[in-house]
Amino acid sequence: MIPAKEFILAYNELFKFLHRKYGKKAVVNFWFYISDNFLKNLDKLVKEKGIAGMAEYWTHTLTEEKAVYTMSVGPDYFEIFMKKCPSVGIMNKRKVKKYPYYCEHCVLYKRIIEKYGFVYKIKFIDKEKGVCKIKIHKKREKNGDNC
């Protein structure tokens, strides 16, 4: 059994394998596949609770993964400042060769979040140390009367 604590290593190897054999498009397709077939709990939470659902989801996962982060939640925004990404930490500790586009896999959340009237943005601050910012806000309604 590949233990859960070694999953990140398995994930990283899968990205590398897909890229080497079938190109980056296959890796991106895999992220979309994960988003559509595995993140149903996040989908349900965002659909039913909106921002409160995002807070519930990430509090649970980031606590279990022992991430170092701050979370800001408001009525129409949600932000995570990731100070030490647990995935990057594991790979650095085990000294494995990181998939160069590893951090980009977090776009798989965008596909879910934006379905429900939000805008999802991620900024990679330091990919080697695992520092990034996720900013989500409610999509602003366009004012049609040109005032």
Next chain:
Amino acid sequence: MKGKIHKDFHGALSVGFEFLDKNFGKKAVEEYLKQFAENIYGWLIKKIKNNGLSELERYWSEIFSEEEGEFEIKRRDNEEIVLKVKKCPAIYHMKEKGYPVYSDFCIQCKVINEVIGNKTCYISKIKYDKKGRCEQKLRKK
């Protein structure tokens, strides 16, 4: 402080196998697992080469205990080691949470053990029922 183990990762890995199989065939799943084992378990292979099967016993005990599996390990010096899993924590967790389980999820143990066995002069055999019970054996060549 030790955190809780994020067992949902088993579900994500299962979806990964399913994606590989669906798009590139079962051979791709095996090829990927071989790459994973060779790149990630070098440290364990080295330990087995240096100190014998007690290292594999230690590793199996640690991971199955941490994830609260039901298992039993019997080792005959450096001749043979048998792991009997009565409750695989990965399969039980996925079933409990309602995650789809890839039809040959257990192939991971088959391929990983073969890589470890090939590199340490052991013959690997495995029997599994795909429901969370299996017997994994490594015997000296």
